[in-house]
Amino acid sequence: MKEKMSIMDRIAESNKSVITGIDEKDIEYWVTAYIMGKAYKVPAGLTIMQAMEFAGYRFVRSAGCRAGFCGACATVYRKAGDYKLQTAMACQTRVEDGMFLVQIPFAPGDKAVYDINKEEYNVGTLFKHYPELARCVSCNTCTKACPQDLEVMDYIQDAIKGDFKAVAKESFDCIQCGLCAIRCPAELVQYHIAQLARRMYGRYECQEPEHLKIRLKEIENGNYKEGWDKFLNASIKKLEKLYAERDRESD
């Protein structure tokens, strides 16, 4: 039978489980997950997100990139017999037997409004917009909650010290999922604070590159006009020739 199928059909066949869903008869191992308290038998080896879909849930909220970049799928869970309240991204975490799951569809967090061009590059700006910074009690709960494994408490402490560079570096991989803020006893919205700090750092610490300045001037002065006249009036054949003759800069 397989021999008769085209390569494209064979590829489609092999991908079926991720696209149109896994067939029950192909499932070897099952686990039981509790979605908002209700028990569902789901195939082992799926992500939490896929497992919920298998169980019949259709996401509108709590699913975005499905790849660990957007922070939409923040999840809180406990496992039977374990006191710990754990956090995860549903699209990036394997479902496990005995997980009690709930999605956090939305994390309320007030973002300060500012004009980045008019802010002063010092710690005062952070405190002006987010005075609650001072309330941090260094409990490390945020760090424990972070699914990106960032040192959240550390970057908040760096923010308090006004060390923009350290905040920028430490918080760079933040996907703004909100899990730290949901858990913080001092009610900080860490990811908004970090966003402001990173923008300040990018805006004020990193000067405009010289090469870029020169190129912008060249374009403004119309330096490429002749070239454009030539290129835009060229036949495809001519362009193909120019393309073939390009020199490649050395590695």
Added chain:
Amino acid sequence: MAEIKFIRGYPEYMHELINIVNKTRMKRKDYDPPAMSKEEREEVLKLHPDYAPGGKRKISIGQNKGDRGPNEVVDLLEAYPLIEEGEIDLSKVDYDVDILIIGGGLAGTSAAIWANNQGLPPEKILLTNKLRHGDANSMMAEGGTQAADRPNDSPLIHFLDAMGGGHFANKPDVLKGLVEDAPLIMHWLSELGAMIDREENGEFTEKWGGGTCRRRMHACRDYTGLEELRVIRDEFRDRKISCLEYYPVIELLTDGEGRAAGAVLWNFETGDYKIVKAKATILATGGFGRLHIRGFPTTNHYGATCDGVVLAYRVGAKLRDVDTVQYHPTGAAFPPQIIGLLLTEKLRSMGAQPINKDGEAFVFPLEPRDVEASSFIRECYIREKGILTPTGMRGVWLDTPLIELKNGEGTIENAFPGMNRMFKRFDIDMAKDPVLVFPTLHYQNGGVETDPEGKTNIGGLFVAGEISGGVHGKNRLMGNSTLDCMVFGRRSGIYAAEYAKTVKRRGKLSLEHMKKYVNMLKKAGIKPERRAPILLPEYRGKAVLARMIDIF
């Protein structure tokens, strides 16, 4: 899955196959197979999903009648609307704005800011999102953004690279806009405070991308799109521009004279609709990866379902190059939880080699994407040298430990934090073990035809970003689409604002175009079996769907 024995994230049998790769690594360290000749490329391309027989058909109605497109796209063009004419009350307008922007990825969000810069008040601009603002393909861009700003480079060279990459089918005037505005966009990003990778001397770090003859790839570690979009979105929020979330557009509105005049929004949670009246409309809904063309997995976000193209086509907008689909050679093929997700091209530009079951390097690592992808298909399905996964997928190894060998220990953790983290979550250490890859559906090359200002053939209707067609021709180069979004997001925002200022008299809102389209569908003998836009893909379990009843 405690029942299967895993070693460092791989089932035992796969782990044994990895030993074969380990054995040949030192020998391969300084050797890449040579690039293919033109003839060899043409031969292997016959296996590419775009050229392999089947999979496409002619569009039977509308502006592009007779053009070919992937079945999955034509299915949606030949589908009935979600609403019926009498069902919607157009007399009560919920939002009366100057510009409606549909889709808040890099393109839509940039458009909003630049329309505001043009003097439109923030409450007269409305950005609506199907999901959250930022749940978008833009968030996921890993590799980088092209801009010709180094002394040995120029917009003209950038133009040639993109032309060649696009098989010379690009619209030259639109492409000129892309490359000429690129340095301006880097300037804009820096001014907003985006953290673009820098050298010690303060210049941008610029890396290679496939198909270019200069190093001009700007990155923010491997979170380029995340950094670009979160900064631009932060600025958008600082301007207090109106924004709706979980409000997809389900149909455009016209003014009775064929011009775009707003849209019907649908509240994803409560199910009621809202009417937007707008002087200009910008469609920035992104791509179509979630259509799973030809049964391929995808790198795209949950909402990449071709909605914008469908909506635009119904009001009479012209499409182009929708027949070409970009498959990225290196999608994850294992573990099953991440099948289809992107492993950036930068892995290969930093030294990772594709390797077959016997531990052999079988292809030059940096062929153009279509050639590279086809060679993986050949290795797996013709030469039978692929690796079979427990879920029945085949793939080839991408030898990532070579990156560490060539660039020094710790390179992977520094340069690819996102990807490294993803594999670590599934117990795989890509610095020590190779990862398994197979081509994945990545990018919509064509779309709604645009001009250098983002205008379409329909009055008042603009497009920007992945939805548009023309700038990349038949194949986009890495780093040119995030750029596209910001360049044409900006331009469409500016020109839509200027256009809106000229609109004085406005006709009555109408769904006339929809009525006409439905008539065309009927005349063509198309049965009302399919409806579009589909808004989201369907991934619910089959057993549950089979027993679902609609009673509440």
